[in-house]
Amino acid sequence: MKIRLLLLLVPFILHSCDGNKQKETGDARVTIRIDARVGTEPFEPGVVYTESNGYRYRVETFQTYISMLELVRSDGSSVLVRDFIMATMGSPQTFEVRVPEGDYGSIRFYLGVPAEYNKNVDPTTYPNSHPLSVQGSQGMFWHWNTGYIFTKFDGKADLEGLEGNLLLDPFAFHCGDDPLLRLVELPISSPLIRADSERNFQVHCQVERLLDGEQDQIDIAVDYLTHTQGNFLLARRFMDNFALAFELE
Amino acid sequence: MMRTLFAAIIFLAVAGCSTPPELQDRPYRLKHPSWFPEPVIPADNSLTQLRVELGRRLFYNKAFSSDYRISCGTCHVPSAAFTDGQPVSTGVHGRPGKRNAPTLANLAWMPHFMMEGGVPTLELQTLAPVSDSNEMNLDILQVSRRLSEDDYLTSLSRAAYGRAIDPYVITRALAAFQRTLVSYDSAYDRYEFLGQKDQLNEAQLRGRALFFSPRTKCGGCHGDPFMTDFEFHNIGLYTTYADPGRERVTYDPADAGKFKTPSLRNIALTAPYMHDGSMGTLQEVVAFYNRGGQDHPNKDFRIQPLGLSPAEEADLVSFLESLTDWNFVQNINHLPLED
Numbered sequence: 001m002k003i004r005l006l007l008l009l010v011p012f013i014l015h016s017c018d019g020n021k022q023k024e025t026g027d028a029r030v031t032i033r034i035d036a037r038v039g040t041e042p043f044e045p046g047v048v049y050t051e052s053n054g055y056r057y058r059v060e061t062f063q064t065y066i067s068m069l070e071l072v073r074s075d076g077s078s079v080l081v082r083d084f085i086m087a088t089m090g091s092p093q094t095f096e097v098r099v100p101e102g103d104y105g106s107i108r109f110y111l112g113v114p115a116e117y118n119k120n121v122d123p124t125t126y127p128n129s130h131p132l133s134v135q136g137s138q139g140m141f142w143h144w145n146t147g148y149i150f151t152k153f154d155g156k157a158d159l160e161g162l163e164g165n166l167l168l169d170p171f172a173f174h175c176g177d178d179p180l181l182r183l184v185e186l187p188i189s190s191p192l193i194r195a196d197s198e199r200n201f202q203v204h205c206q207v208e209r210l211l212d213g214e215q216d217q218i219d220i221a222v223d224y225l226t227h228t229q230g231n232f233l234l235a236r237r238f239m240d241n242f243a244l245a246f247e248l249e
Numbered sequence: 250m251m252r253t254l255f256a257a258i259i260f261l262a263v264a265g266c267s268t269p270p271e272l273q274d275r276p277y278r279l280k281h282p283s284w285f286p287e288p289v290i291p292a293d294n295s296l297t298q299l300r301v302e303l304g305r306r307l308f309y310n311k312a313f314s315s316d317y318r319i320s321c322g323t324c325h326v327p328s329a330a331f332t333d334g335q336p337v338s339t340g341v342h343g344r345p346g347k348r349n350a351p352t353l354a355n356l357a358w359m360p361h362f363m364m365e366g367g368v369p370t371l372e373l374q375t376l377a378p379v380s381d382s383n384e385m386n387l388d389i390l391q392v393s394r395r396l397s398e399d400d401y402l403t404s405l406s407r408a409a410y411g412r413a414i415d416p417y418v419i420t421r422a423l424a425a426f427q428r429t430l431v432s433y434d435s436a437y438d439r440y441e442f443l444g445q446k447d448q449l450n451e452a453q454l455r456g457r458a459l460f461f462s463p464r465t466k467c468g469g470c471h472g473d474p475f476m477t478d479f480e481f482h483n484i485g486l487y488t489t490y491a492d493p494g495r496e497r498v499t500y501d502p503a504d505a506g507k508f509k510t511p512s513l514r515n516i517a518l519t520a521p522y523m524h525d526g527s528m529g530t531l532q533e534v535v536a537f538y539n540r541g542g543q544d545h546p547n548k549d550f551r552i553q554p555l556g557l558s559p560a561e562e563a564d565l566v567s568f569l570e571s572l573t574d575w576n577f578v579q580n581i582n583h584l585p586l587e588d
Contacts, residue, residue: 124372139388143379144377177500
């Protein structure tokens with residue numbers, strides 16, 4: 001009887017082992033670490049920083065959806081590393097993938113959720129562990145205008161030059177909707193990834209560039225609030241800055 | 250030992266799968282008249298008796314609000330055609346809402362939800378008032394945890410959807426119940442579609458003629474059979490709108506002040522009127538349209554001074570009163586279930 005029971009279980013055991021099989025002979029192991037920095041220091045929510053106008057500010061919430069994280073080959077084809085990531089910036093995340101030998105010219109991802117997964121979707125249909133589920137979205141979903149909040153960047157600033165760490169002026173950038181999806185593509189300087197090798201990439205989000213962007217400066221004394229609706233232009237400016245805030249090490 | 254173990258497993262499996270006789274499910278036939286098109290019911294939420302019952306129980310359950318004082322039925326009262334008689338509804342802790350509670354009649358045919366049309370399904374619409382801090386102010390996951398403490402609701406959920414109560418079940422069950430709120434039995438319906446010519450009196454007949462005339466163009470947006478075109482219009486209610494309406498989801502200034510056309514079915518029971526409940530009576534509403542609204546760059550071209558006499562205004566109001574479906578508002582199948 002016990003033997004028959006074991007025989008019955010063998011296919012299930014083999015099947016589950018097969019599901020965990022990932023390594024292919026000759027594949028390279030690639031890790032991509034995504035973090036946030038201010039200058040060269042790790043970004044930390046709650047720490048007071050100073051932006052270019054001299055205003056001190058403290059970020060309390062910084063979350064973003066990163067979608068379709070891919071390694072892009074030089075011929076344009078790509079390897080998907082992760083489909084959806086709910087990233088809490090300030091808590092670095094590392095993603096691993098095994099890839100065949102080849103030239104990989106860039107790392108590419110979206111900030112936000114692509115349209116086909118954003119509108120006319122129902123977060124209740126995803127399992128709780130999924131980043132797009134009710135639980136996994138961590139409140140990054142608009143119920144009155146169906147779709148995901150791509151990015152939340154909330155905190156307080158001191159616009160009056162107060163003493164100490166008293167920061168009283170709130171700012172909130174809640175950005176999300178199809179026109180605000182942004183593609184980030186970061187070139188890899190040494191594209192060749194050899195078989196059986198290991199490559200580690202560090203993707204840094206330079207938080208100071210969200211306000212002091214390469215092409216646009218957002219003055220939080222004037223432009224401090226958007227929930228996309230009500231100030232769509234500011235949401236667009238913020239996402240444009242955000243998309244240019246990444247660099248690859 | 251092994252036999253005992255197997256017997257225990259089989260017992261548990263049978264016990265876990267069995268459904269009490271009273272919870273055997275069967276399809277729910279949605280009754281609607283021949284002058285309504287077939288409703289589109291989502292494939293994953295076909296109507297069944299138990300799904301509708303679960304939705305009905307959830308609709309009147311106050312565990313949906315952070316202070317346990319508000320259910321869906323608090324702002325959507327059956328006797329008021331599922332509205333609440335207030336200009337804007339009152340949320341948890343007495344917080345004033347921002348808009349007038351809409352009627353819930355004939356939602357099975359509605360193509361988009363919320364007054365600005367930002368929600369594509371009735372299932373998803375459920376999430377909006379629950380999470381709104383001025384309405385129920387609660388995370389749907391927390392609602393789910395609260396409801397899971399009720400053994401009967403849990404049994405219903407498993408029998409109706411094959412899973413424990415979770416946001417998926419909650420949104421589907423509430424949508425299932427709301428799709429059964431079908432209103433089609435007004436005096437106007439019986440006159441217009443059943444040929445019962447004695448159903449409308451003289452004033453109502455004159456009002457009907459005016460309503461569908463090129464002169465008033467009321468029927469252009471409030472046409473048969475739902476008395477709405479489900480589209481978004483600016484009617485010139487204000488020169489400057491505090492509520493952006495459709496612009497809120499399109500970001501297009503040309504949509505400022507546009508709101509989804511409300512159904513006029515049961516309109517005599519759903520005062521006050523307009524998106525913000527700013528008009529208390531049908532007489533005020535008809536007089537407003539007669540004046541042609543206020544100037545606004547987005548005002549619908551059909552909103553123009555009508556030149557109606559007081560008697561004609563009264564006839565229009567009489568016609569609107571013929572749109573009341575007393576069987577709908579008194580339907581006991583829409584009321585809270587007694588435990």
